Amino acid sequence: MPIEQEYLDRHPGSRALYERASRVLPSGVTHDSRYLRPFPIYADRAEGACKWDVDGHRYIDYVVGHGALLLGHNHPAVTAAAAAQLARGTHYGASHLREIEWAEEVTRLVPAAEVVRFTSSGTEATLMALRLARAATGRPGVIKFERHFHGWHDYVVPASSYAGRTPPGIPSATLESVLVLPPDLAAVESAFAARDDIGAVIVEAAGASSGQVPLPRGFLHGLAEICRRRGAVFIMDEVVTGFRWAPGGVQEVEGVCPDLVTLAKILAGGFPGGAVAGRRDLLEYLQFPGAGPKTEKVGHPGTFNANPLSAAAGVACLREIADGTHQRRAAELAASLRSGMNAVLCELGIPGVVYGQSSAFRVLLAGTMVPEAQDYNGRELPRALLETPMPPERARLLQLALLNRGVQLFGTGGMLSSAHTAADIDATLEAWRAALLDLRA
Numbered sequence: 476m477p478i479e480q481e482y483l484d485r486h487p488g489s490r491a492l493y494e495r496a497s498r499v500l501p502s503g504v505t506h507d508s509r510y511l512r513p514f515p516i517y518a519d520r521a522e523g524a525c526k527w528d529v530d531g532h533r534y535i536d537y538v539v540g541h542g543a544l545l546l547g548h549n550h551p552a553v554t555a556a557a558a559a560q561l562a563r564g565t566h567y568g569a570s571h572l573r574e575i576e577w578a579e580e581v582t583r584l585v586p587a588a589e590v591v592r593f594t595s596s597g598t599e600a601t602l603m604a605l606r607l608a609r610a611a612t613g614r615p616g617v618i619k620f621e622r623h624f625h626g627w628h629d630y631v632v633p634a635s636s637y638a639g640r641t642p643p644g645i646p647s648a649t650l651e652s653v654l655v656l657p658p659d660l661a662a663v664e665s666a667f668a669a670r671d672d673i674g675a676v677i678v679e680a681a682g683a684s685s686g687q688v689p690l691p692r693g694f695l696h697g698l699a700e701i702c703r704r705r706g707a708v709f710i711m712d713e714v715v716t717g718f719r720w721a722p723g724g725v726q727e728v729e730g731v732c733p734d735l736v737t738l739a740k741i742l743a744g745g746f747p748g749g750a751v752a753g754r755r756d757l758l759e760y761l762q763f764p765g766a767g768p769k770t771e772k773v774g775h776p777g778t779f780n781a782n783p784l785s786a787a788a789g790v791a792c793l794r795e796i797a798d799g800t801h802q803r804r805a806a807e808l809a810a811s812l813r814s815g816m817n818a819v820l821c822e823l824g825i826p827g828v829v830y831g832q833s834s835a836f837r838v839l840l841a842g843t844m845v846p847e848a849q850d851y852n853g854r855e856l857p858r859a860l861l862e863t864p865m866p867p868e869r870a871r872l873l874q875l876a877l878l879n880r881g882v883q884l885f886g887t888g889g890m891l892s893s894a895h896t897a898a899d900i901d902a903t904l905e906a907w908r909a910a911l912l913d914l915r916a
């Protein structure tokens with residue numbers, strides 16, 4: 476049966492909910508990446524590495540809360556902490572012990588984090604990091620890198636998705652203040668030589684889109700050195716990689732210390748939350764005049780900053796993942812998933828490759844390469860191939876075919892949790908083989 480017809484037949488409940496959603500939600504969804512034609516699945520519940528939809532189908536989940544759930548769904552330590560907090564109140568509108576503990580855990584784990592300010596999301600964290608950088612340097616210009624994702628505020632809107640057109644709704648003055656460069660140190664040097672208004676450089680710590688285009692070796696160290704020499708603030712965005720690549724993120728793995736780091740996702744154990752952390756003298760711009768050395772203050776209200784529920788879940792989660800065991804387990808499983816998926820591509824003679832770093836992976840059914848039955852982190856692959864988007868219709872049908880077989884990707888990739896098992900990997904490989912045959916039919 477054609478893939479889409481099977482999908483329609485299997486998901487009457489999701490289809491009905493999507494029709495209802497489309498009357499009140501633009502495109503029926505609440506996050507751009509959850510959009511899928513003819514309709515997305517509607518989740519009913521989740522546990523460990525799996526979720527179930529409203530039609531009763533079980534999925535091995537590679538979305539894992541957009542990467543927030545390193546421990547999988549409903550980890551007992553996190554659930555217990557959140558439930559205990561729920562019984563004590565969800566919003567005090569006051570300072571509380573958990574926010575101190577939460578900041579202490581962040582400063583314990585993340586090398587660059589001398590001081591922390593909590594936000595409600597990763598987007599707010601990158602917005603605040605850029606504002607602090609401007610306040611400290613007095614220079615409005617920002618360097619970001621092609622395809623690097625930092626959320627959806629005006630300064631980091633992913634212009635690449637607009638193919639040269641101006642993204643609607645963004646003031647041109649804002650766009651002009653942001654220089655988008657390839658991840659190339661010579662390009663960064665030239666930009667600093669040409670402009671004297673650059674106050675910040677922001678980079679996704681593992682490369683574009685959670686490491687889909689890995690950074691050249693030594694790039695982060697080079698960037699840190701240029702920023703130091705030029706007096707610009709070096710911001711590592713570790714919203715995805717923070718607590719996942721290692722307890723201290725990419726900065727721990729690579730031994731590089733940014734001026735500021737942005738965090739979210741795992742930080743709050745599956746609840747909403749983000750943070751900007753880093754050098755004390757930079758975060759001092761948030762202090763009230765008189766309470767610190769700065770005479771001017773950067774404003775930062777936010778109704779849900781360090782919300783007690785997020786803080787309680789975050790503290791429990793960060794304590795659980797502090798020794799690196801969960802990260803290692805998820806990364807080992809991801810490596811066996813990537814090499815297993817490549818073995819299937821190789822056996823079926825299908826061009827493409829599955830690759831990724833740490834516990835992340837990307838499926839790329841494009842180009843002409845038929846992979847070896849092995850793991851690739853992306854650095855060994857031609858850059859032009861990594862920058863090739865998967866043809867959108869093929870990507871869509873692959874997602875539908877895998878959903879029909881009980882596997883949910885996050886776009887055309889995903890992340891693992893420590894709740895995934897070897898049996899989940901075997902089942903995914905079986906689904907992968909069947910989905911590829913469906914695609915070929």
Ligand code: PLP
Pocket residue numbers: 541596597598599601624625626627679685712713714715739740749
């Ligand atoms: N930075 C990176 C690297 C991200 O991947 C994301 C979200 O996926 C963000 C920032 C934005 O975080 P949020 O979705 O919490 O606003």
